[in-house]
Amino acid sequence: MARSPMASIHNALLLLGAVTLALSSPARPVGAGAGATRASDAREAQKGREPEAVSLLGKPLHPMVLTPERSQKLEEDLARAQAAFDDNPDALDNVIWLGRRLAYLGRYREAIVVYTRGLESWPMSYRLLRHRGHRWISVRELDKAIADLERAVTLIEGVPDAIEPDGAPNPYNIPRSTSHSNIWYHLGLAYYLRGDFEEAARCYRECMRYSGNDDMLCATTDWLYMTYRRLGQGEAARALLQPIRAEMEILENHAYHKRLLMYKGELAADSLLSPEGASDLDLATQGYGVGNWYLCNGDTATARATFERVVEGRYWPAFGYIAAECELLRLR
Secondary structure, eight states, rough: OOTTTTTHHHHHHHHHHHHHHHHOOOBBBBBSTTOOOOHHHHHHHHTTTSSEOOOOOOOOEOOOOBBBBHHHHHHHHHHHHHHHHHHHHOOOOHHHHHHHHHHTTTTTHHHHHHHHHHHHTTTOOHHHHHHHHHHHTTOOOHHHHHHHHHHHHHHTTTTOBBBBOOOOOOOTOOOOOHHHHHHHHHHHHHHHHHHOOHHHHHHHHEEEEEEEESSHHHHHHHHHHHHHHHHOOOHHHHHTTTTTOSSOOOOSOOHHHHHHHTTTTTOOOGGGGGGTTOOOHHHHHHHHHHHOOOTTTOHHHHHHHHHHHHHHHSSSTTHHHHHHHHHHHOOO
């Protein structure tokens, strides 16, 4: 009988799952912010575990520990994805969702393995490259992220844009990003983090073409605004703010919306750093925007203090957290 082209993935994941289970603590660390437990619990659960990544400042990064309820939900999602993959490992969607469910649990290295094995069978899949590129960013391997995402740009050229299903949906369960926007958005981010602002601007300008709702408009505008500010193009940055209003249809990107209103002078910078009602992700996202705003306006001391506050937080996979690491590294 002919061997399935995905049998190698199946066997590798069975072995990988066994190793992971052997290393797992009773309270599995996971990588989403809403239900995270105390830092002391996280440190206890991480004893003896290898970090998922090392920060750009040299700090080992372990997945956060969630509340039992949140952890159980994500583990159940992963179990369903694993069952679907086991039932049909030759379906590309099953490979992608297995990787995504691992990543939502903070198991980024395992997700990268899944995508890498998948690319052995589907080497022309811009979808696999898009997701692996995202997770290379999560683990701070920016050059690998750029290579994957540039390849994805080439492969998706001429393909009609399509909504990308959410694995961690907003409260309205309405996906807001698309196949094209996600590739350009993450590629722009990787260049931005590396300090290549010209390339970041190119990517975010392209991403604006696919930012067809207020959530994506705010997210893309925010990064492009910051990019223009870093390039000294203040007039171009200010022009981006014209369509931004206090009343917009924001389903998920509230932090980016608030940052843009701050740039317009409609919100005070300090109001974005209040922990009341804000998730760890919101504080990382908004904190970086505030720090960058101070930096671009010449207040390096306050910028540094704000970036330090961000990296003292728990949500290290957040793009704002990674960007704060980059700025602190550059400010040394």
